[in-house]
Amino acid sequence: MKHAFFLTLLFGAACAQAAISGISVKPTGAPAIKGRKDVPIATVTFAAAQDAQAEKLRLDIRGTNPSDVVCFSLGQSECARVENDAATFTVPVKKGQNTFSLYAELSDTASVGRPLRIDGERIRVASVVTRPAQEIVDRRLPNGKLRASKNFRIPGIVMTPKGTLVAVFDIRYKHAGDLPADITVGVSTSKDGGDTWSPIRTAIDYAGLPGGNGIGDPAILVDPSNNRVWVIALRAPKSGHPIFKSKTGTVDPAQCGQLFVAYSDDEGETWSEPRNITAEAKRLNDPDTADWGCIFQGPGAGIALKDGTLVFPAQIWGNDGRAPHHGALIYSTDHGKTWTSSKASPFGGSESTVVQLADGSLLLNTREGGGPKTRVTARTTDLGQTWQKVETSPLRQPGNLCQAAMLRVGDTLVFSNPNSGKRDTMTLRKSTDNGKTWSKGIVYDPRACAGYSTLCPMRQRGQDYVGVLYEGQSDYHYFQRIPLGEIQ
Template sequence: MKDRSFITKCLTGCATLGVVSLMALSASPLQAEIEEIDVREVTIPVMIRKDFNPVLGMNVKLDQAETEISFAMKVGGVNPQFIEEIAVYKAVIDDKSGAVRDNVDPKPEALLGAIAGSDVRKGRAMIKCEEVDLQEGDNHLWVSVKLKPEAPIERFVELEVTDAKTPTTKRFRLDDAASKQRIGVAITYPSFPVKVQKTESRKVLEERVSKFSRIPGMVVTKKGTIVATFDNRYHHNGDLPADIDVAVSTSRDGGQTWSDVITCINARDLPGIGHGVGDPAILLDESNNRIWIAGLAAPKTGHPIWKSELGSADPSNCGQFVLTYSDDEGVTWSDPINITADVKRLDDPDTKEWGCLFQGPGNGICMRDGTLVFPGQIWGAKHMGVLVYSKDNGKTWTSSKAMEFGGSESTVAELSNGDLMLNTREGAGGLRQVGVTDDLGETWEKHDSVKSKKGQLRQPVCQAIMVSLFNEAGKYNLGTSARHVMFFSNPNAGNRSKMTLKYSRDNGDSWSDGLLYDQRGCMGYSAIYPIDKNYLGVFYEGQHGYLYFIKVPYREIIEAR
């Protein structure tokens, strides 16, 4: 993101061809002159199913109050037939700084002018609005684009503000005030509908409204179906214990459209346990196309999971590790399977200080030898990383020894030599903890990046996700000859903002600086998975109950360095 100030001279002549002109009219025009325009370039995808999508910010500085202003814009990229509306909004200003905060989710205060996409003809259109309230000095504005559901998510929205004008000011030209934003889909949004199902019968028990959603996970089946999982948080955005179910939504067209949200694990299927179930992780068994989802069921007593009893699997005082699976592309799901006693290994003295053991969250993996692995975390006397795995396609499950130098939420990837890397959130913040194992977690060693503190990944005390791609026979269009590449996603900042994709070609010894894909403040969790030969899918949290999906070309991530 860059800030540019454009102090421009008056220009004469007619409007530039191939532009959209946004005008605001008033019965009593004032005599304001534009003194300066600061343009804020942003990285914010334009989301289908969302009304306000800021693509460019401006601070228009006037020498006195004004009620009329116009902007000329070039519109490109996606065909205008897929644009519902282009609008200019007055921006919400931070009370303390008196400016727009770029590290939070931008919000509009008032609509100043708008134009329907159908009125954009050959790049030219006009809109008129009344009663525009612009003040002397700073006027922070957003240009927003609303898309139709059919807008192709592989395309971009391109928009450039070329000119600005008040009634008494001749046209002011702006140079290089352009924006190019990728297109995505809001899979969930505040107060979205949910079909709560009894798992195997598929009987809809009731239709509910979930105020919030969180904790994304995602896989793509061998038939190309994208299966996204997440928490339905019905009443508030808080964690377990609460009224929370694990849900899924699927896409059969590469992420363009999504099915209704249904539950796959709900508290009603957990008699004697249920005080909410959530924090899902998902994996695909490559050998049989079975999808597995793991969830954490809160203790029956309702007390927080960090108070789970050490060395116990009793559902009255310990969080429960539960699984469900689907053999039909995520349409129906099995009854929950409780594997808490199996993975806590109660007869093993090594586990006597293990309190709550649960999944990632986010994604698990199917190793090349067929082993199914969920990354896990142990909350007990201290926080530690762990693996939960099955070597018989999910018939039985067990756990590894603890990675004692690990933190809490974890993500796992297979390295080029078959070793596993566990990358964990660290409660102290700053940098992530990383361990490697060549024996499914019987022994652990700190990764070289942790030992040397070179190449360690930044974190703001938040979940992260990584995935390995084995590029045999040119399976993926990576734009590199590397046969093994890792991708990583998290907030690349000191707070939960600046969602970024990084890659590594050396088994995580070093990472690229990264490709910023959304700068806004957010809840920070994400899931990534290869969608097809060309695209990495990114399923991530926004704010206020939104979960977003975008597709990013592998080449773009790698070329970003």
Template sequence: MTQLRARLFRFAAYCPAKHTINTMRLPLNTLTGLALLCALGMSVPAALGTESFEQAKHGKFTTLSTKYGPMSCRDGVAEIGGGGKSGKSSLRMFGGQDTELKLDLKDTPSREVRLSAWAERWTGQAPFEFSIVAVGPKGEKKIYDGKDIRTGGFNTRIEAGVPAGTRSLVFKLTSPENKGLKLDDLFIVPCIPMKVNPQVEMASSAYPVMVRIPCSPVLSLKVQTDGCLNPQFLTAVNLDFTGTTKLSDIESVTVVRGEEAPPIQHGEDPFLKDASQVLGTVKLSGSSRPQVSVKGKLELDPGDNYLWACVTMKKGASLDGRVVVRPASVVAGNKLMKVANAAPVAQRIGVAVVKHGDFNSKFYRIPGLDRSRKGTLLAVYDIRYNHSGDLPANIDVGVSRSTDGGRTWSDVKIAMDDSKIDPSLGATKGVGDPAILVDEKTGRIWVAAIWSHKHSIWGSKSGDNSPEACGQLVLAYSDDDGLTWSKPINITEQTKDKDWRILFNGPGNGICMKDGTLVFAAQYWDGKGVPWSTIVYSKDQGKTWHCGTGVNQQTTEAQVIELKDGSIMINARCNWGGSRVVGVTKDLGKTWEKHPTNRTPQLREPVCQGSLLAVDGVPGAGRVVLFSNPNTTSGRSHMTLKASTDDAGSWPEDKWLLYDARNCWGYSCLAPVDKNHVGVLYESQGALNFLKIPYKEVLNAGSAR
């Protein structure tokens, strides 16, 4: 075992349960295969792979079937729950007393094998002790001491040698009551000389590359190995960028090892933090050759190795272009290997409007987007200086402007500073969740937000509209195209019923109706704390404001459009999950009717904000209504644009355009860029990305599949 490197088993994190790793691929008959496996240390053939608990039923258990044999424990000390390292599930052990969980190995090793897993504490409190004990014919042997396991994030790698003859493994835990340990991606592998599988696989989806974000992934290559002795090396990845709109817009190409899923990037580059995982980088500045060979020496891990081809774009790269790349071949284990399904991949080009580190802020969230009468794009958002959490916190409303159709953006400016809303009240706890609206009659630009003063807005109380009792609905405006902003105006007393706990705007954007009425989506919580989506509106260019009634209970963040008949449609997030609540009012929110698309599966959602936009005069289509959100009922990913050509009466699947498949925080906002393009400002994880998408690509999305 001395030939094994300490980092050898990092690979299990990159092997979800649905991708079983065959540690031995035997071209022999069954009897010969059995003999070979026994000689190499496994008493019977084992389809070794990562146990990620994805197939296990959620909840507490006393017995559990795994790939390596049955687990058992006394009642109430272990469960399968959500939040895994590589998937959606993990194994949780509870403390409160000395807890033991036993894994009876179905294959007894005849020589030492290796165990690996990922772990996290879900308590920072003492006491905390964790160990793994191997039980065999010679008794018990502690093979792992987990006293240094870190809290949260599955950031601790468990590695241990399992002695020959081990019949069972006992996981022992001591921790505070109702606290404990999470385990995921358990892997056991025999020690045989490494061989590289000549079948290299490519994977990709909608992964737009972002200006201002280093090392944007475009595709992955999976290189598989068997065994863990005498490690092999990856020395080259050959890529072909033929078809890229403008090769000179690419600054560099990097190949780096990562996980199966692409990383979430918010300005800091998670790929490049560990230089040992980078194969190499090639600068493209001045190059006219589309063929690129990225060379280096990267030691391959046992199992699946995911190599990501990434690009860094130059500032000012055209958002109308595409980065097109095809993986030609790789060199691994001193052999040139072709990529099995090497079709060209075309990725959109976008720009990170704000990202980690801008304006000394760690995170940015809650996008709002609109176009001024001068054609300027205005993005508003939460500047979350210290952490990614919601109000109350150190949060201001920021604004960025683009005068060239979203290609470049101004530096962060403050639209609302919580400390300046009412200085007489002293310290406050942030202002955020903005929405933006352009008054098409006057050109004035409005921003709405919620202000928290000395308390949690979620703890707001009914019976009192003062800042000391509840969150406050505030507005600011700009009369110079978003360059400067007024002192915030508190409209809580005008709009909030004292019987409600709180009233605040829906994030994103509002509308100016044809008759000049200004409308923001909003939500209020009634006296029992039940949320209701509604609208806040002004019929006198913002001098006075009024509030409607609720469309449906358990509705929260919403967006509105004006339908062709002059009525208002509201499209709302629903706490019941699954799909959106859609209502229509003809009397500014006094009464609501359910729309035929209410709770339609065509508007599925994972309980998340969404964006709604109506655009008239789209070339070749006339009036088009667009909707953007995570097109899933679980998790936040697969950001999708949907188009309706019958005034939001239906949302046919052939007009659905996936624009970013990656996991994200899910909020987005739509605004017209010009007569041919819609802009979408959306959340990654901590950064806000902008894409400019032709209307015709959404309307013809089905024909492009």
């Protein structure tokens, strides 16, 4: 790969210029992250003919907004501030091959829409939405201190018609494990396109709900007709047993997972009391649902259809966790007054994501737990009363499986997931033929992670962007704003 940076070396009288050779600067692929200065954005290597205790190296950063960067550091060197479009480091050099990691500390005014430019190359900028041990501003401990959460997982995001980004996720207070646990649905908002994020608050809490045992795995959508933001989440059974042990033929909170919705009419600032829609979605009077133990959301993001129908992607788990697992839809045709569910997709799957195509049909893409390690795609023209399998170029999923996200922007579909055998290599791919074939894509973060992501369309200054909220490890969530035209 060509050098992403231009590096020049400045030598003292005791060191001849020929002592250093073979300089290589290779980007790691990781974004520079606001609020973190410990993420290597490039690797610098060169050969030295002799040892030197202090060698000066100069990094050319022309094209980077100087106000976006506090300083750069190379290995353990002191943080070098930007002066005259450059940063100069003093580092020890050993005879032979030398390797240093390059780090960037960004300013508070750095923007996710303004990448670092070094020698004509671009390094994307990400913002932090959640971080380890972050305090929840509306939850206090008995001693009066704000309660903090050890972990955060399972993101969902929308942009409202007013331009507010509303992000939801699990607040996993005590550990990173799934329901049942001390989990609530958290929310953070951004009014500047993802550059900065509000303190975390609670959108849905299980404390006031019958049964307890946590509520999470949220999905989110916005109704453009009234700017109402809806969140749907799953509450663990009263008995405390795992969700996968939910029973068929009942909506009893002691026997199966419970499905709740809540809404916000003020850009995610405050939320309605959650409403239980388990009976509406599980439909016990319908023979089609006889083998449904639990139906719940995607997770991630839902959509509003052209006719106003609100749709969340869904998944169905069989009795006591046994087969069948299926993808499905949970939807409302009256702007959230009532909710119902589709028939199960007969092609398997679990966690799902959905888009509406230009012809009005819906494309449902699901995580597949058995057989080939590729995603499963189905299409419906009647809100899931019937399904047709769609053959596509393979969309890989990691060996331990993972959620994914899909989005439609104009005539382009965008897909996000870990594109490797493990949960790493977070990748955006695109399709211009309704999902039949997919591009190779771009890696937006190569590092190991928890793997879940969520997408929203953004348009700024006449350009289309994809907003990406994704998990780092089980505590960090990051946000990037990536131009649609960059996805190859």
